[in-house]
Amino acid sequence: xxxxxxxxxxxxxAGILAFLLPGAGHAYLGEVRRGVHICIGVFFLFxxxxxxxxxxxxxxxxxxxxxxxxxxxxxxxxxxxRIHQNMKAHDPPPDATADWFEMNRPARMRSLGHVGExxxxxxxxxxxLNAICIIDATWHAPRRRxxxxxxxx
Amino acid sequence: xxxxxxxxxxxxxxxxxxxxxDPLPLTGWLWWLTLIxxxxxxxxxxxxxxxxxxxxxxxxxxxxxxxxxxGAMIGLAIGVHILIEWLVPVLE
Numbered sequence: 001x002x003x004x005x006x007x008x009x010x011x012x013x014a015g016i017l018a019f020l021l022p023g024a025g026h027a028y029l030g031e032v033r034r035g036v037h038i039c040i041g042v043f044f045l046f047x048x049x050x051x052x053x054x055x056x057x058x059x060x061x062x063x064x065x066x067x068x069x070x071x072x073x074x075x076x077x078x079x080x081x082r083i084h085q086n087m088k089a090h091d092p093p094p095d096a097t098a099d100w101f102e103m104n105r106p107a108r109m110r111s112l113g114h115v116g117e118x119x120x121x122x123x124x125x126x127x128x129l130n131a132i133c134i135i136d137a138t139w140h141a142p143r144r145r146x147x148x149x150x151x152x153x
Numbered sequence: 154x155x156x157x158x159x160x161x162x163x164x165x166x167x168x169x170x171x172x173x174x175d176p177l178p179l180t181g182w183l184w185w186l187t188l189i190x191x192x193x194x195x196x197x198x199x200x201x202x203x204x205x206x207x208x209x210x211x212x213x214x215x216x217x218x219x220x221x222x223x224g225a226m227i228g229l230a231i232g233v234h235i236l237i238e239w240l241v242p243v244l245e
Contacts, residue, residue, distance in 0.1 A: 041197035
């Protein structure tokens with residue numbers, strides 16, 4: 001059975017900030033460098049997923065359970081989902097013919113197969129890792145420099 | 154041949170590709186390469202939480218963890234390949 005660290009504190013504001021922007025919770029707690037690295041890492045994975053699978057990697061309506069994992073990235077995930085839902089409104093009609101595609105270009109392409117799965121996986125892992133960061137910021141135990149007794153610089 | 158076909162197809166599809174809107178035209182074996190940035194990104198965030206505040210060893214630990222993940226995945230792939238291609242036919 002694990003026990004809580006003696007210097008662990010409950011930091012709800014840091015938890016909320018960590019949800020609003022990855023890494024912001026740690027930055028608020030004075031660990032700016034840690035926060036910056038978290039932010040870069042989470043956004044690298046999240047936007048890496050969108051880069052691989054296109055905007056179709058984020059789809060709250062059609063891929064709900066993937067989105068549950070992606071949502072902890074914060075408002076950015078919800079914003080991109082909103083943009084994607086707006087693009088879907090301009091999808092080709094069900095009876096679209098070759099002539100339609102000559103006259104129009106779909107707002108976005110669907111990602112299928114491995115590419116679609118890998119892209120969704122990237123974004124979902126980003127969300128899951130940020131969930132760990134949110135928990136770490138909310139129930140926070142400051143790490144110290146090696147051989148140092150004070151807080152983070 | 155499959156690799157060459159994948160690269161040629163990538164070249165043909167590239168002009169229509171819109172970054173961050175359309176999926177990457179990764180065909181054939183090319184999608185396996187996405188494991189490298191995936192392992193690197195996971196290592197970046199995980200080590201950002203775990204390392205001491207000085208961050209002196211951060212990039213070294215990120216690189217080490219990335220290599221560990223890639224090594225484990227390649228090892229698993231080799232193990233499963235041996236199991237399916239060599240051991241299972243022997244048992245049948």
